[in-house]
Amino acid sequence: MADLKDPLLPPKLATAVNLREAANRPIAAGRQLYQGVDVLELKKRGQSLRSWIRVDTAGDSQIIEVDKFTMMRRCDLPARDLRLLDPLFVYPSTILGREKAIVVNLEQIRCIITADEVLLLHSLDSYAWNYVMELQRRLTSSSVGEPGDVWQPDNSDVNRSRGNRNFDNEFSNNTSPDYLPFEFRALEVALEAACTFLDSQVAELEIEAYPLLDELTSKISTLDLERARRLKSRLVALTRRVQKVRDEIEQLMDDDGDMAEMYLTEKKRRMELSFYGDQSLYKSVDGISISAPVSPVSSPQDFRKLEKSISSARSRHESTRSSDSANENIEELEMLLEAYFVVIDSTLNKLTSLKEYIDDTEDFINIQLDNVRNQLIQFELLLTTATFVVAIFGVVAGVFGMNFEISLFGVPSAFEWVLIITGVCGVLIFSAFVWFFKYRRLMPL
DSSP: OHHHHGGGSOOOOOOHHHHHHHHHSOOOTTOOSSTTOOHHHHHHHHTOEEEEEEEETTSOEEEEEEEHHHHHHHHTOOHHHHHTTOTTSOOOOEEEEOSSOEEEEETTEEEEEOSSEEEEEOOSOHHHHHHHHHHHHHHHSOOSOOHHHHOOSSHHHHHHHHHHHHHHHHTTTTSOGGGSOHHHHHHHHHHHHHHHHHHHHHHHHHHHHHHHHHHHHHOOOHHHHHHHHHHHHHHHHHHHHHHHHHHHHHHHHHOHHHHHHTOHHHHHHHHHHHHHHHHHHHHHHHTTOTTSOOOTTOOHHHHHHHHHHHHHHHHHHHHHHHHHHHHHHHHHHHHHHHHHHHHHHHHHHHHHHHHHHHHHHHHHHHHHHHHHHHHHHHHHHHHHHHHHHHHHHHHHHHHHTSSOOOGGGGOTTHHHHHHHHHHHHHHHHHHHHHHHHHHTTSSOO
């Protein structure tokens, strides 16, 4: 009876005691909590160390092992931005400007660019090492000092370097791109590597496609058609990748805020100036400086009000000055992006021309096939007409083959006359059909 009553009893409510007992109860041997899913392994893989190639402003490189959370804190990036650089995922080309870093995902180049270093995802691909070598070459061969040497917290050095920077901006097109800050040099190398890689892919596709298409115009075969189909699939995939890079550059060029966000060296300099300005302000307030005269009988609340008003005025001045300088200096990045926009747009035009050539070849092949199909239909029509004429002889033979007696069977020349009359009638009927086809323009005769 107890066995019968147990299934009829209501289930026990999940109380705190029951949950504690269930947690302390050992799991059966060989049985996992989640079948088919190793949660601990997934968590370890998400927190595992990843190899990065670090290149500083002096061109020195080293390989470091950093986990994901350390990289997030180091570059002040969210997890979704680092997910774009994960080789396990396939994401389209992206360039993101953040507060302290630029996230670059361009074809084979996946890196994080800051004002002081470039962190490139370590890979066995030769394109990553070529990027590092090219960036080191440009940094070491640069005759201009590094951004860390140019931007000093001293106001006189800042003004002098700013004047030199403006002078270099005026003659940048005629001299060299060394006036660009570190992050833009690294971004330029990444854009150049991506554009060169895509252009080489397009060149290889053109070398393989044009001879094949020319061969298809003269001789159509199943093997060549299959090769053309695979080439068209590669063309569509490559066009999508080139179009994404082009759209990403165009989107950056159309948004002044995104371009201003990518001036990492400038933002770092302003933060340093703001930090040193705050220190000098605190020193002047504590020492009752002449720049902020305070009454000897003033209370601490007056000090706090004065400090608050000065800080608010300084923040308004800094925001106005930063917006003005951003509008002035944004042309550097815009010109850089415009140069590579022209390059990637030229690559896209090559793909468009190749696609149009493939479409023209397909149209020509379809016209040829339609012509052959029409010729086959015309031949089938003539063959059907000739078969109908030949069938007349069968009808005559069937009629004379019947079992009845006529006087014509006794004439010796009757057989020749029957053949002649039947042949002349067949020729006349065939000529009538051909004339009808010509009259109705069913075949070019």
